[in-house]
Amino acid sequence: MGSTEDLDYPQIIMQYSSGFLVSKVMFTACELGVFDLLLESGEPLSSDAIAACLSTSTMGMERLLDACVGLKLLAVEMTREGALYRNTEISNIYLTKSSPKSQYHIMMYYSNTVYLCWQYLTDAVREGRNQYERAFGISSKDPFGAMYRSEEEILKFMAGQNSVWSICGRDVLTAFDLSPFTQIYDLGGGGGALAQECVSLYPNSTVTIYDLPKVVQVAKEQFVSLGEPQISFHEGDFFNDPIPEAELYILSKILHDWDDDKCKQLLAKVYKSCKPGGGVLLIESLLNEDKSGPLETQLYSMNMLVQTEGKERTAAEYTKLLKAASFGVIQVKRTGKLYDAVLGRK
Numbered sequence: 001m002g003s004t005e006d007l008d009y010p011q012i013i014m015q016y017s018s019g020f021l022v023s024k025v026m027f028t029a030c031e032l033g034v035f036d037l038l039l040e041s042g043e044p045l046s047s048d049a050i051a052a053c054l055s056t057s058t059m060g061m062e063r064l065l066d067a068c069v070g071l072k073l074l075a076v077e078m079t080r081e082g083a084l085y086r087n088t089e090i091s092n093i094y095l096t097k098s099s100p101k102s103q104y105h106i107m108m109y110y111s112n113t114v115y116l117c118w119q120y121l122t123d124a125v126r127e128g129r130n131q132y133e134r135a136f137g138i139s140s141k142d143p144f145g146a147m148y149r150s151e152e153e154i155l156k157f158m159a160g161q162n163s164v165w166s167i168c169g170r171d172v173l174t175a176f177d178l179s180p181f182t183q184i185y186d187l188g189g190g191g192g193a194l195a196q197e198c199v200s201l202y203p204n205s206t207v208t209i210y211d212l213p214k215v216v217q218v219a220k221e222q223f224v225s226l227g228e229p230q231i232s233f234h235e236g237d238f239f240n241d242p243i244p245e246a247e248l249y250i251l252s253k254i255l256h257d258w259d260d261d262k263c264k265q266l267l268a269k270v271y272k273s274c275k276p277g278g279g280v281l282l283i284e285s286l287l288n289e290d291k292s293g294p295l296e297t298q299l300y301s302m303n304m305l306v307q308t309e310g311k312e313r314t315a316a317e318y319t320k321l322l323k324a325a326s327f328g329v330i331q332v333k334r335t336g337k338l339y340d341a342v343l344g345r346k
Helices: 009-017 019-032 034-041 047-054 058-070 089-094 104-118 121-127 132-136 143-147 151-173 193-201 213-223 260-273 295-307 315-324
Strands: 074-079 082-087 183-187 206-211 231-235 246-252 274-284 328-333 340-345
Touching: 009 019, 019 034, 019 058, 019 104, 034 047, 034 058, 034 082, 034 089, 047 058, 047 082, 058 074, 058 082, 082 089, 104 132, 104 151, 104 295, 121 295, 132 143, 151 193, 151 213, 183 193, 193 206, 193 231, 193 246, 206 213, 213 231, 246 260, 260 274, 260 315, 274 315, 315 328, 315 340
Parallel strands: 183 206, 183 246, 206 231, 246 274
Antiparallel strands: 074 082, 274 340, 328 340
């Protein structure tokens, strides 16, 4: 590693300050359908052709395409007729709607919902609370009431979460051997992508998705085939309604939405319902113990500030919450990816 004299601090600061421009370029190209068009065409296209197909200005499209080339989301080939653009491998895999690993839906959720809350990050830091009231003119006292303010928003959120688990689900579900657990409840399981990955990995298991009635309705209609015998649904609010008995409870990106008191309340309910020898699997993005990183997790924690009542935590902090609920034999596995796993046993 070079000395501090080797660092170009002005350039670093400028890169940081323009970071939001990078994300917006990618979001816009996704929203307009650039990557989908190039995949479907099967051949490189000119900026004029792309603009005509997507009903945009030629000048604006050319600049967008060139920025995507700079981000290595597109490649360009210069011919006698002019520049021809094509997708790179990363765009074909992650940014086209039809790919099994598509991140299109989470991109759109960030662009059209999360981005609006982040406009008020300064206010969130000053006040220590989420910014739904400023961003959308609705009460911020119930974060999920605000997040699920319409069926359209529910659908966008669930599709976005399914996108995440399409690339992260296997890593967290294989961090520990879950084959001994055959009766599993996925609390706040939403669109069911994690449940589907779970029964694929552990064919002797059954998974019940426990979520709010309106979420379950959308999941049944849009995401989970009712013909899947290993997956079932349970409607309820896990803070206020009973949690049925099971061998394993999965809480994926649940505790980071809530403050410590709410987390302890939920984990105590889970412990009471858990069968002896069973456990709870927490799937979260873990901070380093000194909170020096990872950067992605630090940024997620800022997002929890503008959208929820919670925060990202260290492994020690999650261990403390589990112990407060009487869980023991706590194990932590860092996957090296975006999300990690913590297993507590009863």
